Amino acid sequence: MSNLLSSYPAFHRHSIDQAQDFWKNEASRIDWHRPFDQVVDESRLPFVKWFVGGQTNLCYNAVDRHLKDRAHQDALIYISTETNQNHTYSYTELHREVNRCAAVFQQLGVVKGDRILIYMPMVPQAVFAMLACVRLGAIHSVVFGGFAAQSLATRIDDAKPKLIFTADAGLRAGKAILYKGLVDEAIRLANFPPEKVILLDRGIDPHLSWVKGRDLNYETLRENNLDAEIPVQWLESSDPSYILYTSGTTGKPKGVQRDTGGYAVALAASMEYIYCAKPGQTMFTTSDIGWVVGHSYIVYGPLIHGMSTILYEGLPIRPDPGIWWKIVEQYKVSVMFSSPTAIRVLKRQEAHYLHSSDVSSLQGLYLAGEPLDEPTARWISEALKVPVYDHYWQTETGWAILSNVPGVETSPLKWGSPGFAAYGFNVKLLDELTGAEVGAHQKGVVTLLPPLPPGCLTTVWGQDQRFIDTYFTSFKHTQVYTTFDWAIRDEQGYYFILGRSDDVINVAGHRLGTREIEEAVSSHDQVAEVAVVGVSHEIKGQVPLAFVVVKDASVLQDSLRRQGLYKEVLEAVNKSLGPVGRPEQIHFVSMLPKTRSGKILRRSIKALAQGEDPGDLTTLEDMLAIEEIRRAVTKP
Numbered sequence: 001m002s003n004l005l006s007s008y009p010a011f012h013r014h015s016i017d018q019a020q021d022f023w024k025n026e027a028s029r030i031d032w033h034r035p036f037d038q039v040v041d042e043s044r045l046p047f048v049k050w051f052v053g054g055q056t057n058l059c060y061n062a063v064d065r066h067l068k069d070r071a072h073q074d075a076l077i078y079i080s081t082e083t084n085q086n087h088t089y090s091y092t093e094l095h096r097e098v099n100r101c102a103a104v105f106q107q108l109g110v111v112k113g114d115r116i117l118i119y120m121p122m123v124p125q126a127v128f129a130m131l132a133c134v135r136l137g138a139i140h141s142v143v144f145g146g147f148a149a150q151s152l153a154t155r156i157d158d159a160k161p162k163l164i165f166t167a168d169a170g171l172r173a174g175k176a177i178l179y180k181g182l183v184d185e186a187i188r189l190a191n192f193p194p195e196k197v198i199l200l201d202r203g204i205d206p207h208l209s210w211v212k213g214r215d216l217n218y219e220t221l222r223e224n225n226l227d228a229e230i231p232v233q234w235l236e237s238s239d240p241s242y243i244l245y246t247s248g249t250t251g252k253p254k255g256v257q258r259d260t261g262g263y264a265v266a267l268a269a270s271m272e273y274i275y276c277a278k279p280g281q282t283m284f285t286t287s288d289i290g291w292v293v294g295h296s297y298i299v300y301g302p303l304i305h306g307m308s309t310i311l312y313e314g315l316p317i318r319p320d321p322g323i324w325w326k327i328v329e330q331y332k333v334s335v336m337f338s339s340p341t342a343i344r345v346l347k348r349q350e351a352h353y354l355h356s357s358d359v360s361s362l363q364g365l366y367l368a369g370e371p372l373d374e375p376t377a378r379w380i381s382e383a384l385k386v387p388v389y390d391h392y393w394q395t396e397t398g399w400a401i402l403s404n405v406p407g408v409e410t411s412p413l414k415w416g417s418p419g420f421a422a423y424g425f426n427v428k429l430l431d432e433l434t435g436a437e438v439g440a441h442q443k444g445v446v447t448l449l450p451p452l453p454p455g456c457l458t459t460v461w462g463q464d465q466r467f468i469d470t471y472f473t474s475f476k477h478t479q480v481y482t483t484f485d486w487a488i489r490d491e492q493g494y495y496f497i498l499g500r501s502d503d504v505i506n507v508a509g510h511r512l513g514t515r516e517i518e519e520a521v522s523s524h525d526q527v528a529e530v531a532v533v534g535v536s537h538e539i540k541g542q543v544p545l546a547f548v549v550v551k552d553a554s555v556l557q558d559s560l561r562r563q564g565l566y567k568e569v570l571e572a573v574n575k576s577l578g579p580v581g582r583p584e585q586i587h588f589v590s591m592l593p594k595t596r597s598g599k600i601l602r603r604s605i606k607a608l609a610q611g612e613d614p615g616d617l618t619t620l621e622d623m624l625a626i627e628e629i630r631r632a633v634t635k636p
Ligand code: ATP
Pocket: 246, 247, 248, 249, 250, 251, 252, 253, 254, 367, 368, 369, 370, 371, 372, 390, 391, 392, 393, 394, 395, 396, 418, 483, 484, 485, 497, 499, 500, 597, 599
C-alpha cells in the first residue's frame, strides 16, 4: 500500500474510483491457474463478472497451496463440548481427508456443476465435504442442521442436488436432533429428491435406519479411498461455488449464488484489512457452517489465509459460560468472530467466567448479524480489553459492507456504529420515497451502486429475474442494490443502522427505526433483550410496542416492582428520544422469537400484535416464543 493510501478515506476512494486497479492488485493474494485478462465485466449490469478469463479453485487456495510451507500447521481444530471429542487436522491431514471425500463424490458420479446438499452438524466431515465439492467444481448448498423437514424439502427442490450428505444426528445441549429422520421426511416431501444419501454414522442414534440402494455409509466409502488423490478442477472465476439461503427474517429465504475467484479474492483481502489476521494465527468463529459467517470465516477466509480455524460444536454456556474463553486461552486465538445475540446470552451469566481465562492472545472481537447495542458492546469490550468491532453485512454480500478497517488505518470506534463503508462498496443512503441521496444525520435506505464488489452474490440461484426484481428495482430512476436496511451517517462517515426498512415506524409523521427505540429501551440496565415493532393506530398512524426480556425475572413477580420497572423503561425512552419514541405498551416476555441464525422476527411479532397471521415461520428457532407473544398481545 502506498503512503498516499494509508488514510482509510483515500483507500476507500481509490477502491471505488480505480476499482479495476484496486482489485487487480488484491487478486494477487490468491493463486490462479490461468491469469485473468479482464478485471471486471460490467456489460450486463446488475450482473457482474470478476476476473474474467482467470481460472482458479477455492479448495486449491484453501488447502493445497499451503502444503509447501504449512504442511504440519493446524488447519482445522475441531472441538465438541457435546460429545467431548476434539480433533486437530494439520494442512496435510485436511488435504488427505478432502481428497478422500472428493473421491467418494466422484465415484458416485459427481461432476462439475452438480449440486450437493450438505445437512450436517458441526463436524469436520461437513468442512471436508464443502472443500471436496469446490475441489470438483460441484456446487454445495449447506442447509443449517436442524431445519425442519419442510424447510429442507424446499431447499432440495430449489437446488435439485445429486447427493445429500448428512449424519445420523446432531446434538444440542446433550439432546439429539435426528438429522437422518428429517432427511427421510424431506425427501418424501420433495419433488426433486437426490439419487443417493451419504450418511455419517456418529453412533448417536441407536435406531438409525437405512434405505436400501439409496443410503450409503460414509465411513465405508471413505475407507475404499484412503489413498485417493483427486486433481483440482480448474474453474472459471465466475463459475458458481455455492448456493446459500438467507435467514428468512423478512420473508421467504433467497438462494444466494456465489462465484469462485471473486469470493476468494474478497475473503483474502478482508483477512488482512478487516480482521488484521496473520497466516499461522488462529481464528475462532462461533457461527454455524450453515450460515454465511460460517462459510466465509470458519471455512474459506481463514484457510485461504493459511490460518488455523476452530470448528466448535456446542453452546456458549456449556459446560459453563466460560467455555469460549477457555478455548481462546488453550488455542491462543487471535481473532474471534461472534454475534451480538451470543454475547447477550453470555452477559446474562455471572461475570467471573470471563475473567477465569487468559485471553491475552486476542487482538479483536468481531460481531455481526444483528444490531449491537451499546451496553452489550461496552460490557464485552471492557471485559476482554480488546477492540470490539461491530460490522454489518448480509448473506448476499459474503463479507462486510460496513466495517472498521483497522488493517488499513486504526480509527476510533463509536458505540452503536458498525463503522464506514468497506472498500469496494459504493454505499449510498437514499431517501425511500424520492431516491435522492440524503445528507449527514438524515435517515435513508442503505444501497450499493453497482458493480457490487468481488465476493457478492452473482444472482439468485436459477432465478436471474428474481435477482433483479428483488434487489435492484426499489428506486425508479436508478438501478441500485438495496439492502432493505435503514441507516444514518455522521459527518465522519460512520454509519448507524436503524433497523430494517420494512420495520420503520411512522408515529404522527416522525419516522423511527426499530433500532432507535430498542437502543433507548436497553439503556435500562434491567433489560436483557428487546424487540420493538410498530402497530397501526387510529390517530397517530403507528405506535411502537416493546417486548422486553428482563435480566432478573423475579422482578416481575412483585407487582410494585414490575410497575416501577415499566415506568423506568418508559422514562429511559423519553429521555433519549422524547415522547414520539415512547412505546404504547411494554410486554415483558421470557424470550423473543428468533430465526435460527439469531435474528429477531419482528415481522411476526408485528403481525401477531395486529391480529394478523405471523407468516412464514419455517426458520423460527422456538415456537414457544411465538406462543408467548401471542398470549401477551391477546391478554385482556
Ligand atoms: P432475509 O433476507 O431472508 O429476510 P436476513 O436479512 O436476516 O433474512 P441475513 O443475510 O442472515 O438474512 O442477515 C442480514 C441482515 O442482518 C442485514 O440486512 C441486517 O438487517 C442484519 N445485520 C447484519 N449485521 C448487522 C449489524 N452489524 N448491525 C445491524 N444489523 C445487522
